[in-house]
Amino acid sequence: MKGIFITFEGIEGCGKSTQVELLKNQLEADGMDVILTREPGGTVISERIRDLLLDPTYKEMLPETEVLLYAASRSQHTGQKIIPAIESGKVVISDRYYDSTIAYQGAARQIDGSAIRFLCEFAAYHHEPDLTFLIDVAVETGLGRINPESADRLEQESLDFHRRVRTGFLELAEKHSRIVIIDGQKSISEINGLILDKVKEYLKERSK
Ligand SMILES: Nc1ncnc2c1ncn2[C@@H]1O[C@H](COP(=O)(O)OP(=O)(O)OP(=O)(O)O)[C@@H](O)[C@H]1O
Numbered sequence: 001m002k003g004i005f006i007t008f009e010g011i012e013g014c015g016k017s018t019q020v021e022l023l024k025n026q027l028e029a030d031g032m033d034v035i036l037t038r039e040p041g042g043t044v045i046s047e048r049i050r051d052l053l054l055d056p057t058y059k060e061m062l063p064e065t066e067v068l069l070y071a072a073s074r075s076q077h078t079g080q081k082i083i084p085a086i087e088s089g090k091v092v093i094s095d096r097y098y099d100s101t102i103a104y105q106g107a108a109r110q111i112d113g114s115a116i117r118f119l120c121e122f123a124a125y126h127h128e129p130d131l132t133f134l135i136d137v138a139v140e141t142g143l144g145r146i147n148p149e150s151a152d153r154l155e156q157e158s159l160d161f162h163r164r165v166r167t168g169f170l171e172l173a174e175k176h177s178r179i180v181i182i183d184g185q186k187s188i189s190e191i192n193g194l195i196l197d198k199v200k201e202y203l204k205e206r207s208k
């Protein structure tokens, strides 16, 4: 049977990494074969590109370079790791995927939307996530949860930039029924419960 591709999205500090870990452990306890991965990154080559993208010293990086590096990282990640895992029946959970490119490079950096969409689909081999959790929190809440001293190049952007990212994600959720908005202000365990319920509902629907 074909596997499942679940992605987590949202602004910095919304709780993605916390929730992917919890979900992975629960699905594994239910006997599923789960691969947890992240973007940018997930393979050796993609992690090298991640280092370039997030290094706070590369302040001169142009928006076009940034979007192309994300696409390069993603094509390797998707082709080498995600698609083979799904085809062998595994559950793949990715901490961020291409909706982040649409929100950060599209909505916040305002790069031409058609170029972004083309690059996202191209780098994903036209493979869409089955289910996406958008953990939505106020920018002040999300940024307030991360340590400003270790902030990466994207985390160091202005409040206004992060507000555009948040709005970009919410607009995307209106367009795609695969995206489930979760209130990230709730407690870690409440959020985990909502996510687990939704995943189980999805699995039940699919097995009909
Ligand atoms: N629902 C929550 N309520 C309060 N604190 C939370 C909640 N979820 C996560 N946190 C805490 O907020 C911090 C950031 O969470 P986490 O690393 O999961 O966010 P993230 O979305 O992965 O961030 P980033 O985009 O920077 O990777 C952690 O210290 C985590 O314990």
Ligand SMILES: [Mg+2]
Pocket (backbone or CB within 6 Å): 016, 017, 018, 095
């Ligand atoms: Mg994280």
